[in-house]
Amino acid sequence: MSVGHVVIVGAGQGGFQAAASLRTEGHGGPITLIGAEPGLPYQRPPLSKAYLKSGEEEALQLRPASFFEKNCIDLMPETRIEGIDRTAARITACGRNIAYDHLVLATGTRNLRPPIPGLERALDLRTLADARKLRDALPGKRRVAVIGGGFIGLEFAAVARRLGHEVTVAEAAPRLMSRAVSPEISTRFLAMHRGLGVDIRLGSAVTEVTDEGIALTDGAFVDADLVLLAAGVVPNIELATEAGLATANGVVTDARLLTSDPAISALGDCAVFPLTGSGRLVRLESVQAATDHARTIAKRLVGDREVAYTAVPWFWSDQADWKLQIAGLADPSDESVSRDDGAVLRFADGVLTAVETVNDAKAHMQARKLLAGGASARRDSLAERDYDLAMV
Amino acid sequence: MVKVTFIHSDGREETVDGRVGDSVMATALANDVEGIVGECGGSMMCATCHCYVDDGWSERSGDRMDGEEDMLDCAASELRPTSRLSCQIKLSEGLSGLVVYLPEAQL
Known part of the structure; x- marks a missing residue:
C-alpha cells in the first residue's frame, strides 16, 4: 500500500527521522521535509554541551546533503508554513500550496518567554543560531546570569563556569530540575554546582532584566554582563489549533500518534500522547521520544496500521563531569527511594515509574530493561531484594 | 586524513576519509555510510552505533570506555568480544586503515 506524498512540517531530529524511516520502511512515494531554520537538519542536544566548547557546526549535522539527494527527500529549509487546509489536504508555504496524502507535524517547541521587563536583553539557547550567538557573545563577559535551573540552564552554567566565568543561576522553584527529577537528585546537583563555584539562587524568580544584570523577587540584584534565558519551552501548536485539530499542552494524538485527523500525525516535543501503562497524556x-515516535509513524504509514508507541522514555543531561540518566517518566509528586549507591527509584501507587542515576550506566540500562519488561515492577518485591534492578 | 573502511553485513565495503579527533561514528555519518545510526549523538545513551573492530585493529583502537559495556548489552545485534560503540573510538593518525564491520541491525 502506498501512502502517497508525505509532508513533514519541522526538520528537527524527529522530522528528519520520520523522513529517513519512511525510506527505510520502504515508502516509495515523495517526501517533503520542511524546516523553518536554514541549512541541513542537526542535533540540538550538543548545543548546550560540546558545541559551546568546540564551536564545530559540521559535527552537529544529522546527515550530509548527499543523504537527502540519495533518498529523494525534498528538503525545504528556511520555510515557514502559513496554514493547513485539512479539507483540501494541503498546506500553504511562501504563498504556494503543497498537497499531502499524509501530514506529519514535527514542529517542536520554542523558548518560553515569561513577561519579564527587559527580557529582550536575554539570549536564548534553543537553535544553532542561538548557540552561535551565545558562543560569540561569551568571551569577555565576566559575569553570566542564567534564568532557569533546568537541564539547559545547568548544562550551560557548568560549561560557562569551566570557561572561567562567574555564573549565577536564578531558579523560581525551590529546587533544581524540579519537573524532571526527585528532590534527592536536585539536592546532589545543587551541591555539585555550588562546589564548582556556581551561585545558585533557589525560589528566586526574575522580576527584571537590565543592562546591568537581573533583579530577583527577594529584592536582590545580580550583576551580569550576559543573561541567558533557559526557563523552559512551549510547544508550537498554533498551526494545529488554527486547523481545528485537538490540542492541549501539545497536539493531541492517540497511542499510534495519530491526531484527531486520520491524515495527520504528530511527533516529538509538540505531541501529547497516552503513556503506555498509565494512559496518562504526556508531552516529552x-x-x-522524537525519533521513536518517527519510527512508529513510518511503520504505521508503510504497512502495519495497528502499531502503537510503547517505548520506555529516557533522558540524559551532562553537567560538568556528571551524567544524569533517567529511565522512565515520574510525576514530580512520585515517591522516591534512594539506594546506597545513589540511584533513586521513583514510585507511584507502589509501582516503579522511573530510575534516576548519576554516572551509572549499568543501573540505568537495567532500569530501561526492567521498565520495558511489561509487567509492572512493584515496590514491595523490589524492596525484598534491596532494590536490585537486574531482571529476575 | 585517516582512512576508515566499513564492511557491511552483506560484505559490501566502503572506505572513507575521516579527520583526526572525530569518532568512527561521526565519520560514518558525515560520509553517509549506512548502518550506523548514532541516535544520541555520541553521548553513550544508546547502542545504535555498534560495530565490530577487525581483529587486526582491536588492540590499537583501545579498550571499551566506562559504561560502554552496559550500553552494548542492549545492542540489537549479537555482542562479540570485538564489539564497540563507534562513538567511543576516536580517530588518530595511528588508526589510518582501520577496518570495522557493521552489524545487521542497530535497532
Missing part, C-alpha cells in the same frame, strides 16, 4: 522533550 527528548531526542529518544
